[in-house]
Amino acid sequence: MPLFGNTFSPKKTPPRKSASLSNLHSLDRSTREVDLKFENGQWIAETGISGAVDWREAQRLRRRNQQLEEENSLLRLKVDILLDMLSETTAESHLTEKELDELKSVSRRRK
Template identity: 80%
Template sequence: MPLFGNTFSPKKTPPRKSASLSNLHSLDRSTREVELGLDYGTPTMNLAGQSLKFENGQWIADTGISAGVDLREAQRLRRRNQQLEEENNLLRLKVDILLDMLSETTAESHLMEKELDELKSVSRRRK
């Protein structure tokens, strides 16, 4: 006879309830999609009275008006932005060319100064 009572004997676990009380798991895929609405479509949201939809990784205004700016104005702003970017690139190129020209003339100037100093030292030695 054990000191602290009977030997270890676990109680039997009660039977599990069925995983789902619904019969949707027995339906075929197309019926489940119709019943559960698995085809969501594009995500949309409404901010401050403006409807936006998510397409190709970007939020696009669902209507023609985007934050008080109509579609034509937005296209005009995009074109202007593109023109300004091209102008900016051209100006950067010009600055690079000017810096190259400045460094070249500076190097030539230093060489001329060095030659002038050498000629002065040679002429002083002759005297």
């Protein structure tokens, strides 16, 4: 048993992944250099009028997006209702055809 031959050498731990809760890391360098403020869950540039115009445009686009999502949801609901109505009408039509065929066969037997 060697006295100094088997030295303790721990394995190196892997580096941690930075799990940032901020979305600043996804911004490009020029945007990060601008003074930013955090409002309503979004980072907004404080660059004066041009930043305010961009912010207003972004707000307008968010509202428009929300309206379109609601319209899309309503249209999907309407399509689902129409498909249900079509299925019901098709089923009724098949039943009517079946009854008509049965009546024809009964009529032929009587003749």
